[in-house]
Amino acid sequence: MTDLENDVEVPRFFLCPISLEIMKDPVTLSTGITYDRDSIEKWLFSQKNDVCPVTKQVVVDIELTPNHTLRRLIQSWCTINASSGIERFPTPRLPISRTEIVKLLKDSKSPQLQMKSLKRLKTIVMENEKNRRLMESVSAADYLASILTTGAGEVSGVDGCVSTEADEALRILYHLKLSPTGLKSLFGKTENFVVTLTRVMQRAASFESRAYAVMLLKSMFEVAEPIQVTSLNTQFFTELVHILVDQISQKATKATLKLLISVCPWGRNRIKAAEAGVVPVLIDTLLDTTEKRLTEMIMIVLDQLCQSAEGRADLLKHGGGLPVVSKKIFRVSSIASERAVRILYSVAMFSGNARVLEEMVQLGVVGKLFLVLQVDCGSKMKEKAKEILKMHSRVWKKSSCIPNDLISAYPS
CATH class of the missing domain: 3.30.40.10 (Zinc/RING finger domain, C3HC4 (zinc finger))
Structure with a gap:
């Protein structure tokens, strides 16, 4: 005034x-x-x-x-x-209405009007949060999921590719930023919607569509029920590996890692992820990155996967597996350090044969564990290191590669 x-x-x-x-x-x-x-x-x-x-x-x-x-x-x-001095306010532009959105959604089911309607809906959803909330309230997700499922189906598109209309529907669905309730409801749309998004990751012509698919999946599994998490197929994990290998974008990579963190606490998923080749790809990524948050997420996933025999076998098979995990102790953050020690614990506890134990000595892993006992760090991390060293103390104390001062300092 x-x-x-x-x-x-x-x-x-x-x-x-x-x-x-x-x-x-x-x-x-x-x-x-x-x-x-x-x-x-x-x-x-x-x-x-x-x-x-x-x-x-x-x-x-x-x-x-x-x-x-x-x-x-x-x-x-x-x-x-x-x-x-009072100025007259101009007549405001009419905002988008519920009726207009409902009409556009119905038109999006018509082959003749579909693309035009979808482009208008994309403009609307990108404008503001109010429009997104309004679209969700009129069940826009139902229409979009149906279009996406049809356009990513077995007989859709050219040479099995995802249709242009399905690509557009996916973009709108991602940018809707659905509420937890809306995200949960996606699991029951038309068919297993996770399968639909897996097909998009597999068949989409553009990296952008594949990124949208994995980012939407990440949001869905953050609110998923256990039954929905435990019914994943191997193809799902295979496509996540392809996303990581193709390095579509930093955002897509982090979404994939967060998705793996959400689904890998379940044992069957760990096995499927390992069988799909997640572990060597994570190790390669770990060797190439210095970014803190990315490193932390990789270490969390590796920790989960190394709780399975398949995951540990893949870690040990990779020449850089043990060295890079050990190297991350005290180099990145307390989170990365703790996860590294947990990974080494899984290896020592369940895969600690003579060859592996000797390798841990030769690579300096054991020396790093002794160091953990001597510095100020988390009590859980220190306790895990103690357990690892006690587990195979007879073998490691005989090694000439471990300095005597470390051995004498070790609380047997």
């Missing part, structure tokens, strides 16, 4: 209850209270509130109804008081 406006008495019902300023675009919430559009949209969507600021009632219906009568009254009042 300007200094000139301070000399004019503004009717109280012209003021937004949130900003306490004259409403430029008054809209009425489902609770019956009118607010300025910018203020209530920021309250509901940017600040993630779900109650009416005045009544404190939960807002179930998020559609905002323009209060045309009040807007005209405000505009007339501004015109009458123009001589006092």
